[in-house]
Amino acid sequence: MTAALEARGLGKKYGKRWALSDCTLDLPAGRVIGLVGPNGAGKTTLLNLAVGQLAPSAGSIRVLGGRPADGPGQLARVGFVAQDTPTYAGLSVADHLRLGARLNPGWDDAIARERLERLGLDPARRAGKLSGGQRAQLALTLGIAKRPELLILDEPVAALDPLARREFLQHLMEAAVEHSLSVVLSSHLVSDLERTCDYLVVLVDSRVRVAGDVDDLLATHHRLTGPRRDPATLPGDQQVVSESHTDRQSTLIVRSEGAIHDPAWTVGQVGLEDLVLAYMSDTPTRSTLEAVR
Numbered sequence: 612m613t614a615a616l617e618a619r620g621l622g623k624k625y626g627k628r629w630a631l632s633d634c635t636l637d638l639p640a641g642r643v644i645g646l647v648g649p650n651g652a653g654k655t656t657l658l659n660l661a662v663g664q665l666a667p668s669a670g671s672i673r674v675l676g677g678r679p680a681d682g683p684g685q686l687a688r689v690g691f692v693a694q695d696t697p698t699y700a701g702l703s704v705a706d707h708l709r710l711g712a713r714l715n716p717g718w719d720d721a722i723a724r725e726r727l728e729r730l731g732l733d734p735a736r737r738a739g740k741l742s743g744g745q746r747a748q749l750a751l752t753l754g755i756a757k758r759p760e761l762l763i764l765d766e767p768v769a770a771l772d773p774l775a776r777r778e779f780l781q782h783l784m785e786a787a788v789e790h791s792l793s794v795v796l797s798s799h800l801v802s803d804l805e806r807t808c809d810y811l812v813v814l815v816d817s818r819v820r821v822a823g824d825v826d827d828l829l830a831t832h833h834r835l836t837g838p839r840r841d842p843a844t845l846p847g848d849q850q851v852v853s854e855s856h857t858d859r860q861s862t863l864i865v866r867s868e869g870a871i872h873d874p875a876w877t878v879g880q881v882g883l884e885d886l887v888l889a890y891m892s893d894t895p896t897r898s899t900l901e902a903v904r
């Protein structure tokens with residue numbers, strides 16, 4: 612199966628500053644992929660490169676096997692819901708559907724109308740009069756009715772309250788299953804992605820820190836608690852992601868393919884949020900950086 616997104620040494624520079632650097636990724640198709648990272652990490656930059664709104668300063672990117680925005684065929688295969696789920700305030704909901712139909716060769720009007728009905732969105736209402744949650748749902752409807760193979764969403768739920776967030780993500784997951792969509796969505800909140808995504812990319816300070824299947828990531832990361840110890844003394848196959856120490860005790864998050872048998876450690880499971888926070892901690896150890904190269 613063709614990858615949803617392949618990046619090789621991809622980078623984007625604004626002036627002298629790299630917004631994204633040395634990004635090598637293979638994102639599988641047919642999955643819901645979460646891109647998580649703090650503000651300014653480079654998420655929007657990566658997604659804009661994927662849809663061809665930005666050109667790389669270094670490296671290469673392919674989306675569904677093609678070059679981003681390379682002609683009408685490629686444009687039709689990739690849907691994009693930009694940050695703040697933009698809609699036209701002066702246009703009605705029905706106008707948005709008409710616009711969608713005119714701009715997208717694969718437009719599925721039945722899907723769009725069925726979704727609006729289900730959401731209780733009045734076609735005559737202007738987008739400027741909709742709530743943030745309704746506007747986000749309208750933008751999602753346009754993205755789905757385009758019938759892309761890959762739908763990319765940049766922080767689509769950032770402005771929504773918890774209930775609207777949950778509803779939006781629920782709809783997104785249903786659409787992904789129903790229409791065999793590949794999805795890439797970004798957020799700076801792991802909790803948004805936890806229920807939704809089965810593949811995760813953690814981006815920090817313009818670099819990919821870790822990427823993988825959520826179940827594999829959870830199975831290979833462990834929390835070790837025990838008497839204070841220098842992490843450099845750990846076996847080579849245990850990569851230290853984060854560490855904290857008191858006078859007597861050390862707590863480490865490590866990545867290890869195998870089980871950890873050292874009786875000095877109490878070994879615990881790591882949840883997705885802890886795992887992401889460990890990668891986001893601002894003092895990466897050498898072994899962590901080597902692990903993602």
Ligand SMILES: Nc1ncnc2c1ncn2[C@@H]1O[C@H](COP(=O)(O)OP(=O)(O)OP(=O)(O)O)[C@@H](O)[C@H]1O
Nearest residue numbers: 625629630648649650651652653654655656657799
């Ligand atoms: N047009 C631009 N000109 C100059 N610098 C930019 C521009 N766009 C982004 N940057 C910088 O590039 C870096 C990455 O920004 P980006 O918007 O990709 O991050 P992000 O992870 O999407 O952040 P957020 O979660 O806040 O949306 C930041 O340091 C940002 O200031």
